[in-house]
Amino acid sequence: MKHYLTINDIDSLPKWVEEARIIKENPYHFQNLGKNKTLCLLFFNNSLRTRLSTQKAALHLGIQVMTMNFGKEGWTLEFGEGTVMNQGTSEHIKEAAHVVSQYCDILAIRAFAGLKNKEKDEAEEILNGFVKYASIPIVNMESSTAHPLQALADAITLAEHRPKSRLKVVLSWAPHPKALPHAVANSFVKMMKLQDAEFVITHPEGYELDSKITQGCQIEHNQDKALQNADFVYVKNWSSYSDYGKVFHQDASWMMTQEKLGNAQFMHCLPVRRNVVVEDTVLDGPKSLVIEQANNRTFAAQIVLKKLLESL
Amino acid sequence: MKHYLTINDIDSLPKWVEEARIIKENPYHFQNLGKNKTLCLLFFNNSLRTRLSTQKAALHLGIQVMTMNFGKEGWTLEFGEGTVMNQGTSEHIKEAAHVVSQYCDILAIRAFAGLKNKEKDEAEEILNGFVKYASIPIVNMESSTAHPLQALADAITLAEHRPKSRLKVVLSWAPHPKALPHAVANSFVKMMKLQDAEFVITHPEGYELDSKITQGCQIEHNQDKALQNADFVYVKNWSSYSDYGKVFHQDASWMMTQEKLGNAQFMHCLPVRRNVVVEDTVLDGPKSLVIEQANNRTFAAQIVLKKLLESL
Amino acid sequence: MKHYLTINDIDSLPKWVEEARIIKENPYHFQNLGKNKTLCLLFFNNSLRTRLSTQKAALHLGIQVMTMNFGKEGWTLEFGEGTVMNQGTSEHIKEAAHVVSQYCDILAIRAFAGLKNKEKDEAEEILNGFVKYASIPIVNMESSTAHPLQALADAITLAEHRPKSRLKVVLSWAPHPKALPHAVANSFVKMMKLQDAEFVITHPEGYELDSKITQGCQIEHNQDKALQNADFVYVKNWSSYSDYGKVFHQDASWMMTQEKLGNAQFMHCLPVRRNVVVEDTVLDGPKSLVIEQANNRTFAAQIVLKKLLESL
Structure with missing residues (x-):
């Protein structure tokens, strides 16, 4: 598996479910697996369960976590090709995704649908922008069209x-x-x-x-x-x-x-x-x-x- | 002790003070005590000393910390019984408290008095809501009526x-x-x-x-x-x-x-x-x-x- | 080196560059160096690269990190001498810097120029305020006049x-x-x-x-x-x-x-x-x-x- 973007990235649902149930019995069993690995959680939208449970899962595996509320702690990203960026966007997804990939091993992203423009939402520009330009695995923490976790x-x-x-x-x-x-x-x-x-x-x-x-x-x-x-x-x-x-x-x-x-x-x-x-x-x-x-x-x-x- | 909500939860103040002074001499002495334990800090209000000192205390004990600014990173909670939630509140304290309890071992909460309504403040709805519905120990990081830390x-x-x-x-x-x-x-x-x-x-x-x-x-x-x-x-x-x-x-x-x-x-x-x-x-x-x-x-x-x- | 405030705090740039290139080959080599040490990152302005890369660097060295968005999660600081603080500022830099110094071993600060008042910006009141009153090393994560990282x-x-x-x-x-x-x-x-x-x-x-x-x-x-x-x-x-x-x-x-x-x-x-x-x-x-x-x-x-x- 390269990324976890939709439920279709699961090769065998019954096997994953079985494995998850075994992990649940002994959550810290694999806590050396994540040694010296870092997960970055980027939130473009608010979150309670996802924020805490994903961190907890990482801690169980010994993964270090960095959390960032992208919009509030960063700035607005540009997604257009060839755009003259003289308006509200301060950084292109190309740079942002490449750069963030260098600071962690796995990147998890939450970016909800705006519900104004179906085509734009279905393009999943934030999630797919990171998928396109990042060099590390991406986890979907709820995108416009999917919430596979x-x-x-x-x-x-x-x-x-x-x-x-x-x-x-x-x-x-x-x-x-x-x-x-x-x-x-x-x-x-x-x-x-x-x-x-x-x-x-x-x-x-x-x-x-x-x-x-x-x-x-x-x-x-x-x-x-x-x-x-x-x-x-x-x-x-x-x-x-x-x-x-x-x-x-x-x-x-x-x-x-x-x-x-x-x-x-x-x-x-x-x-x-x-x-x-x-x-x-x-x-x-x-x-x-x-x-x-x-x-x-x-x-x-x-x-x-x-x-x-x-x-x- | 089940929770730390007020100064009355201390069984012997002189003994606690004495023990704290011993810990202060060697803060990392008990750093294995918190292994594989997680503390979640929920802030409904701003904080400097409490935010950093509580985290530092947890780090001394080897406890993992997850911090969340509830209002800014989450949403508004409902506390009423039987309320038809068709207004501004998105989640009931019953669900929120149960759920968060599953992601950590100890939960610390800061929720100030609004100073508009004495009865409401004295009911300590946020702190007591978590106490009522959570299944883990709660620490008061300053509530409407008490700041026991x-x-x-x-x-x-x-x-x-x-x-x-x-x-x-x-x-x-x-x-x-x-x-x-x-x-x-x-x-x-x-x-x-x-x-x-x-x-x-x-x-x-x-x-x-x-x-x-x-x-x-x-x-x-x-x-x-x-x-x-x-x-x-x-x-x-x-x-x-x-x-x-x-x-x-x-x-x-x-x-x-x-x-x-x-x-x-x-x-x-x-x-x-x-x-x-x-x-x-x-x-x-x-x-x-x-x-x-x-x-x-x-x-x-x-x-x-x-x-x-x-x-x- | 007492602090890292400007590029002039580097005693030998070629040696530092050489050492950094060696560390880059094996980033976790010194991961015991930061054991039981804590870095606090205080952001008075937004950040992406600095936020994540400084945390990552600390993780490589085994340093524990606490991050705080000072303005959003705290309150407005006072820098004046002898000010009667009956207006918008809630805490003086003297107290804030002393206090934060007690919760960590190294303090990193981002505080941009306001670009309204040259004299004020060049006084670097936030960065220099922490330098003056803190008792621990300070790292400049971009101040009004310098970005030495x-x-x-x-x-x-x-x-x-x-x-x-x-x-x-x-x-x-x-x-x-x-x-x-x-x-x-x-x-x-x-x-x-x-x-x-x-x-x-x-x-x-x-x-x-x-x-x-x-x-x-x-x-x-x-x-x-x-x-x-x-x-x-x-x-x-x-x-x-x-x-x-x-x-x-x-x-x-x-x-x-x-x-x-x-x-x-x-x-x-x-x-x-x-x-x-x-x-x-x-x-x-x-x-x-x-x-x-x-x-x-x-x-x-x-x-x-x-x-x-x-x-x-």
């Missing part, structure tokens, strides 16, 4: 809690007051396509995800029907993809409730808005896996960092 | 400089252009109640501290009278407690001067506004202990972290 | 790429939309005065640097003439020094081009505005040394930190 943590969580036999997983859209990106949903869908499971996506009409990603997936606009006999319900808001970044409605009837959930286990990537996305009863009840999903972020990051260290 | 450092400083026989300590209010919290004064008072010493609090009328805290303490509104025969004078501004958060006056006659101080030793928690709170002559003179108080912040934090590590 | 990295880069025999180096002013400080140019000039080389400074009239620094240097206002037979061309913008901080013009004809550069090697401290300061062809061509200069920032910092550790 989250999806890997979700896969670990599913493996820990799945029933022995059959498996039905539902991804259910939820209302939210703000326009949110598609990254978490995209990566979850991609990850589910690698699972031996029945998988249904449910959302109001107009909230279709990128069809290139959901291709082959079962989409059901009737939430009740979708939720029938579900083992796991993954709830997440996203803004419109076709009418890019728009919030059509915040229909409260789509909020996840204990009644709708039934016996299914509840998943969400967090942060979650209580009583908007999901009611308190669900989060405070025994079927919620959200805290364990967050815990598994450490081990998802750790398996990724371990694989990258081994390939250095 | 400062008071412990002050106790160490007093022990290092106290005369053999009698001891008189005065806490003297000082003018300040801004409304300041009561945390430092509260914890100093609580700490002094554990000392074998004469202790007098002096302030203008209207600046009474919380009577639940000063109960049993000698209060003298005549500063000159209070200062007579003092060995140590601890100077600190605070805003009104009864008319919560108000600044009635900034009467310069309450500023500490060399003349008033006489032979007493001068203490202040820093940062201090020169020639407003205290005149230059005092700070630049041989009787000032402020630099040593700041130095002892490291050893106060270190004894607290050591106790918590031992109880893990 | 950059100039040392440049000296290493020159040594790595210089032809065996003759050497001509040109410092060429370039246009820029914003008013920039003189620190990089000043330190480069001072460093070049220690080199056995022909050295020419070229800039439009009105952009003369401080004559106390350029004294004895060849200054040529005709850029073409200056560039003739150059081996290295160091390009950098600076604002007017005589009409302090002003930008007279941004004459695009002073931009560095491949045609002007000829066979010379190109240097710049970065960040650089493409097609304003220098055209793409140069930066993307084989004669550009900018990435290597940035790489050498790590080894410049490392030799400085090593010397300071050895003198503790």
